[in-house]
Amino acid sequence: MADDTTIRDMFGIDADMPVPVLDDDSDLIPTIDENYRFDPQVTRAVLAGFAHGSRVLVQGLHGTGKSTHIEQIAARLNWPVMRVNLDGQISRADLVGKDQVVIEDGQPRTAFEEGVIPYALSRPMALVFDEYDAGRPEVMFIIQRLLERDGHFTLTEQNRVIRPHPNFRLFATANTVGLGNINGLYHGVNRLNQAQLDRWNIIASLDYLDPEEEFLVVTGQVPEAADTVGTDGVRTMIEVAALTRSGFAAGDVSALMSPRTVISWAQNSVIFGDVELAFRFSFLNRCDPSEHPLVAEYYQRCFGDELSVSEIVKAS
Amino acid sequence: MLERRLASVFRALSGDPGVDLWAHRPIDSRGTLPMNAPHLYPNPRTSGLGSLRGATDAMAMRRKFSDLEVHRVMLPEAREERLLVEILEQCRCESLAPHAGVRANLSLRHADWRSEYLRSRLHETHLGMLLFTVILVTRAALTREPITPAESDLIEEARFEISADLGPFLPFLKAARHDQHAFAEVARDLARTIAGRITALEDRESTRTGARQRRATASLPLVFDVSEDLFAPVSDSMGGRLHLAQGYRIWDTSFDRTSHITDLVRADSLSSGRRTIAEETARLAVPLAPVVTRLHSVIDDDTDVHEAVDADEGILDSSRLTRLLTSPGDPRVFRGRSQRAQTDCAVTFLLDLSGSMKPYASRLGALLDVIVTALDRLDVSTEILGFTTNAWNGGRLRQNWKKAGSPAGPGRLNEVHHIVLKAAHSSWRRSRTHLGGILKTSLFREGIDAEGLRWAVDRLRSQQAAKSAVVVISDGLPADSATGEANDEHFLARDLQATVASLRRAGDIGVIGIGVDTDPSLIYPVGVEVAPEDVGDAASVRALVDALRRVLGR
Numbered sequence: 001m002a003d004d005t006t007i008r009d010m011f012g013i014d015a016d017m018p019v020p021v022l023d024d025d026s027d028l029i030p031t032i033d034e035n036y037r038f039d040p041q042v043t044r045a046v047l048a049g050f051a052h053g054s055r056v057l058v059q060g061l062h063g064t065g066k067s068t069h070i071e072q073i074a075a076r077l078n079w080p081v082m083r084v085n086l087d088g089q090i091s092r093a094d095l096v097g098k099d100q101v102v103i104e105d106g107q108p109r110t111a112f113e114e115g116v117i118p119y120a121l122s123r124p125m126a127l128v129f130d131e132y133d134a135g136r137p138e139v140m141f142i143i144q145r146l147l148e149r150d151g152h153f154t155l156t157e158q159n160r161v162i163r164p165h166p167n168f169r170l171f172a173t174a175n176t177v178g179l180g181n182i183n184g185l186y187h188g189v190n191r192l193n194q195a196q197l198d199r200w201n202i203i204a205s206l207d208y209l210d211p212e213e214e215f216l217v218v219t220g221q222v223p224e225a226a227d228t229v230g231t232d233g234v235r236t237m238i239e240v241a242a243l244t245r246s247g248f249a250a251g252d253v254s255a256l257m258s259p260r261t262v263i264s265w266a267q268n269s270v271i272f273g274d275v276e277l278a279f280r281f282s283f284l285n286r287c288d289p290s291e292h293p294l295v296a297e298y299y300q301r302c303f304g305d306e307l308s309v310s311e312i313v314k315a316s
Numbered sequence: 317m318l319e320r321r322l323a324s325v326f327r328a329l330s331g332d333p334g335v336d337l338w339a340h341r342p343i344d345s346r347g348t349l350p351m352n353a354p355h356l357y358p359n360p361r362t363s364g365l366g367s368l369r370g371a372t373d374a375m376a377m378r379r380k381f382s383d384l385e386v387h388r389v390m391l392p393e394a395r396e397e398r399l400l401v402e403i404l405e406q407c408r409c410e411s412l413a414p415h416a417g418v419r420a421n422l423s424l425r426h427a428d429w430r431s432e433y434l435r436s437r438l439h440e441t442h443l444g445m446l447l448f449t450v451i452l453v454t455r456a457a458l459t460r461e462p463i464t465p466a467e468s469d470l471i472e473e474a475r476f477e478i479s480a481d482l483g484p485f486l487p488f489l490k491a492a493r494h495d496q497h498a499f500a501e502v503a504r505d506l507a508r509t510i511a512g513r514i515t516a517l518e519d520r521e522s523t524r525t526g527a528r529q530r531r532a533t534a535s536l537p538l539v540f541d542v543s544e545d546l547f548a549p550v551s552d553s554m555g556g557r558l559h560l561a562q563g564y565r566i567w568d569t570s571f572d573r574t575s576h577i578t579d580l581v582r583a584d585s586l587s588s589g590r591r592t593i594a595e596e597t598a599r600l601a602v603p604l605a606p607v608v609t610r611l612h613s614v615i616d617d618d619t620d621v622h623e624a625v626d627a628d629e630g631i632l633d634s635s636r637l638t639r640l641l642t643s644p645g646d647p648r649v650f651r652g653r654s655q656r657a658q659t660d661c662a663v664t665f666l667l668d669l670s671g672s673m674k675p676y677a678s679r680l681g682a683l684l685d686v687i688v689t690a691l692d693r694l695d696v697s698t699e700i701l702g703f704t705t706n707a708w709n710g711g712r713l714r715q716n717w718k719k720a721g722s723p724a725g726p727g728r729l730n731e732v733h734h735i736v737l738k739a740a741h742s743s744w745r746r747s748r749t750h751l752g753g754i755l756k757t758s759l760f761r762e763g764i765d766a767e768g769l770r771w772a773v774d775r776l777r778s779q780q781a782a783k784s785a786v787v788v789i790s791d792g793l794p795a796d797s798a799t800g801e802a803n804d805e806h807f808l809a810r811d812l813q814a815t816v817a818s819l820r821r822a823g824d825i826g827v828i829g830i831g832v833d834t835d836p837s838l839i840y841p842v843g844v845e846v847a848p849e850d851v852g853d854a855a856s857v858r859a860l861v862d863a864l865r866r867v868l869g870r
Contacts, residue, residue, distance in 0.1 A: 093631060098631040099631050099632035099634075110632050156634070156635070157631075157634050158634065159634065236415075236416065239414070239415055243328045243329065244328075246327065246328040246329075246331055246333075247324060247327070247328045249333055250324070250327040250328065250333035250820075250821075251333070251820045251821065251823055251841070252324035252327060252328065253324075290866075293317075293321055294321050294324050294325070297321055297322075297324070297325045297369075298325070298328060299417075300369075300417045300421075301325065301329065301373065301415050301417040301418045301421070302415045302416065302417050302418075303416065303417055304416045304417035304419075304420045305417075
């Protein structure tokens with residue numbers, strides 16, 4: 001591990017924290033996105049995780065780019081990353097592993113096929129649990145064991161203990177509900193969720209990019225947009241996105257525009273040469289029809305133009 | 317619907333999820349927000365969409381850019397000066413509007429207001445013209461929107477008259493646009509100068525007689541008739557109507573009670589009531605299967621929380637491998653997950669049992685009969701609750717309040733009575749009969765909705781279900797005669813609005829309002845209006861099911 005670069009050299013953040021860079025060429029190292037904008041606070045938190053093995057939980061609203069942030073830091077540190085989404089579908093067997101019947105020398109026998117955790121734990125790898133607050137209780141109990149101080153993981157299925165690789169790192173991302181408080185961690189197990197949160201050494205908060213930063217991201221990704229739509233046009237698109245985010249935070253709309261959505265909107269505007277049509281394709285058609293009139297209000301506030309919405313929907 | 321939509325825009329533009337619109341007035345959890353510039357309140361019946369949008373956007377800009385406390389400290393005491401400072405502050409906030417569409421709406425609304433002002437012929441008095449001129453000139457200076465040629469001609473004389481007074485302030489006002497405190501300092505000085513002129517004018521005009529003066533005083537309310545609740549200068553005592561901005565109060569809770577319907581209605585009455593409802597359900601003949609099917613997709617949740625050990629299929633359990641050797645015929649060496657569809661969902665129906673709901677009792681019973689039966693088939697936990705009062709006209713609370721010398725603003729002034737018709741833990745099969753209690757309409761008195769809602773939500777939260785919804789069935793706003801008389805007519809309605817707003821912010825419980833002959837979407841995030849003659853029929857059931865799908869399907 002090389003430790004001679006600092007956070008200032010690599011991320012332009014005003015601090016002297018050394019940055020650990022791995023000498024690795026795994027396929028699991030993410031690709032660098034040159035246009036990615038780093039949030040100074042979150043970057044420092046995540047780098048502390050990489051440098052000192054702290055467990056870092058990044059919380060932020062849907063679409064703020066939490067996982068991408070961790071990935072993009074890992075990409076620059078040459079660190080392999082494995083992302084696991086803890087939504088309702090993942091099971092204990094996926095995480096820990098299961099016995100499978102294999103044919104060896106013509107004879108059937110059972111062999112244990114390890115799951116994500118034993119695999120990642122024994123390698124130099126950053127394991128990221130996405131949607132941490134959506135994990136089901138039985139899954140959370142397993143992660144709880146990972147979060148113990150020494151991080152040893154007992155595979156009861158095989159009666160063995162896995163010691164984590166020195167360069168194994170653990171991260172998680174979670175949505176926040178309301179004003180920055182994590183809540184809704186698997187309903188009704190509040191005590192456990194407090195115990196869980198206590199085991200994360202660093203909890204960082206990622207908010208949406210500020211409009212000017214977002215403008216640089218969008219024009220960096222879609223340089224043609226500045227010609228087709230104009231720089232003011234791109235800024236106005238970002239204003240619409242900001243209103244959908246406020247609306248989402250207030251519970252008025254059930255979908256919001258992430259920076260990724262704005263980039264799609266800019267790309268589609270270039271393709272179709274029509275901002276309004278591109279808006280329909282990129283965002284409006286994803287919203288519940290009952291929310292179209294409100295989204296049209298947001299659009300009117302920013303562009304000053306009416307977005308035509310079905311009269312039937314408007315009257316309902 | 318439009319007001320709900322505008323309220324959402326108000327929240328998004330101001331960046332404050334806690335604000336709302338109530339009868340086109342801006343509110344938050346403390347009450348009506350003091351925004352008193354006259355152009356913020358277009359007549360909702362006669363104004364176009366653009367004007368209504370502009371007014372909402374103006375309120376949002378005010379909320380976003382103006383700190384209420386700073387403003388209150390800086391407000392002068394004299395009425396005319398206060399009004400001018402208020403208008404100037406509103407104008408400052410509007411001049412900071414970042415979005416092009418918002419700026420267009422603001423401009424349109426202000427132009428409409430100016431037309432209304434001229435149509436009301438307020439400018440025909442010297443004083444009216446002076447105010448109009450000050451507003452136009454300062455607004456143009458702040459927003460850089462030019463005054464139209466026609467208006468320019470109209471105010472030419474007045475403008476000339478006050479240019480010496482007004483002129484020196486304009487550059488300072490513009491320079492201080494981004495600093496509320498510095499701006500208020502300039503605005504106060506400007507207001508004092510202009511108010512000096514207004515006082516001189518009023519003295520001069522009050523010596524005149526005839527229609528002109530009468531018209532001036534009769535129509536001045538267009539300018540001044542805005543709530544001044546929060547606008548008592550800071551040095552004033554905190555008495556009078558200022559308490560409106562504080563929270564909900566209750567005079568006395570010692571007479572409140574919660575009962576189960578079986579304590580209130582005899583068993584034979586419950587049974588006969590149940591028969592009546594069953595007949596009504598049969599007459600309306602709403603097919604149950606489609607209701608179950610439509611709810612099924614949003615409610616069913618495959619959760620498999622427990623491990624089955626000693627199973628005869630699944631993954632091999634290493635701790636049972638010895639069993640293979642000791643008893644080879646025993647297949648129980650596996651562990652598996654018990655896959656069963658588990659529903660973790662709770663729905664509470666909260667009924668408004670106020671007097672006006674009496675005519676709908678049996679049809680309401682039929683509606684609940686169908687929907688609760690469907691939910692029960694899907695293993696959803698259900699509660700049926702009702703709220704009413706023990707007495708009419710405030711009962712013992714009002715008597716005690718009178719004895720105490722009727723102090724101002726006593727808060728809720730009646731004995732609350734909450735009734736459980738079906739609790740979550742009792743099975744529908746057993747408590748079906750209790751639904752008959754809904755026909756005992758002598759229980760129906762007055763309605764204090766928000767306290768009923770908070771009670772229902774506390775019970776619902778204690779069930780800790782993964783998905784929860786509360787359905788409030790009511791025929792209008794909360795009404796309690798004694799409370800309304802002793803406080804103000806919107807006291808209970810505001811509390812309901814604030815309660816629903818805080819539930820929406822908490823976000824853990826879906827809230828649905830079913831309005832019988834009234835539009836509930838004014839208050840509830842998801843509202844369904846049902847005509848009295850349709851309660852319990854297939855269309856009303858479908859509307860309720862769709863509302864449940866919306867809130868549970870999130």
